[in-house]
Amino acid sequence: MQRKFTQTKFFQATIIFSVLCLLFVVSPQWLIHPLRTVVMTVTLPAQKVLSVIAFEFSDTFRFFSSIGELKEENERLEKERLKLLTQNAQCVDIEKENGLLRRELEIAPREKFSLMTASVIGRDPSGTGNRFSIDKGSMHGIEKGMAVIVDAGVLVGKVADVFPASASVILLTNPESVLSGVALDTEAEGIVRGEHGLSILFDMVLQSNALKQGDTIVTSGLGGDTPRGLIIGTLQEIRFSHDRLFQQASLISPVRFDRLRYVFIIKDEYPR
């Protein structure tokens, strides 16, 4: 017996695909967000266990694969240690001087942050994402837009979605991530945004501002979301924008985003 076209698998596939395309366009958050919240909350223990096992495997593998590089790494670290010792001595001197001047000018100490530690429990593999999940959520006081850093005050991203016991973080490489940055040496201001989900771009820098390769870019604090002074990365390749109106440069973060295991969320940016 001849099947009708509406009974064919091709027709079924077309209908399903069309409905999904429609859902993709509409993106009903009133439906997706509760579903996401329930799944993320219910499966949190399993996610924690799986992520810990994965990190342990990863660490063990990295340990064995890095044995051959230990000698070179040791020499490099020794050189870096000597360099840092010198820098540290200079910094101690500057800190004393800074404290003295602050006391004389009656300026309050530099802001310190109230931090919360979180573990990475999941990672989005698709090129469109550049997100990861952490094991702290609204129950722990996490809010959307909070800055996520690693221990040395290096910014890695922002909290994008919050669930009761977990949260989703977008990395600086995500094209949706946009924040204001400033160069430490030249004080050139610009916009820091993700480029193709792979790298970070320091963009919209006025031609009148000077950009220097190797200069460190920190957050400017403009816009209110992210505190001032968090390290974003160092400037690499400087070029003009397509319309040649602005300067732009690629940024290299000192952190490897694919190796993040623990992060800190800045909960409070007021003086403690």
Next chain:
Amino acid sequence: MKVFFLRFLFIVTILFFEYSFLDILFPIITVPVLLLSTVVAWTLVAGFPRAIIFLLPLTIIFDCVSLGTISALTLYAVLLSYATGFFSRRLLAERRGLSMAIYAFFSAINVLGFMLFVKIFFQKNDISFFLLSEIATAVFSWQFFLSFFLSFFLFFPAYYSIRMFEEYIKNIVQSEFSRIR
């Protein structure tokens, strides 16, 4: 109800094995390799019309959990599942030996398919007009090779575990049915 919970548990296990284990263990890969292998394997075991019922929740939940919206994987999974069903019936009905290796290769080659699908339809930044050079860059990358081999080797455990699971579910349904009679 028992069958429903078992199915849900199975789907969630696959999903978080990908999201919280494989993607952390291999952060370099940009493709959900296990899920692509699962789509091919489940379609081979159950056929397109039946498999899509379980594959849709799997991919939709994964997209929602990782991106907060229905996205590339869900759409690609429908196409992949239909294509797998189409080719398996017409070209290679056998399910052992070399045929399985060919299916595993088919599953692995879909890594490239998914990468291109995302690149063409989902990347917000400018799409390159030099698509051939984009393809060449994608193919000759370390990420692609790792994803390709992972997908190839993950196909076998995915296929056999899904087949065992489907047989187990069938037994449960039969025993419940005979109890009612």
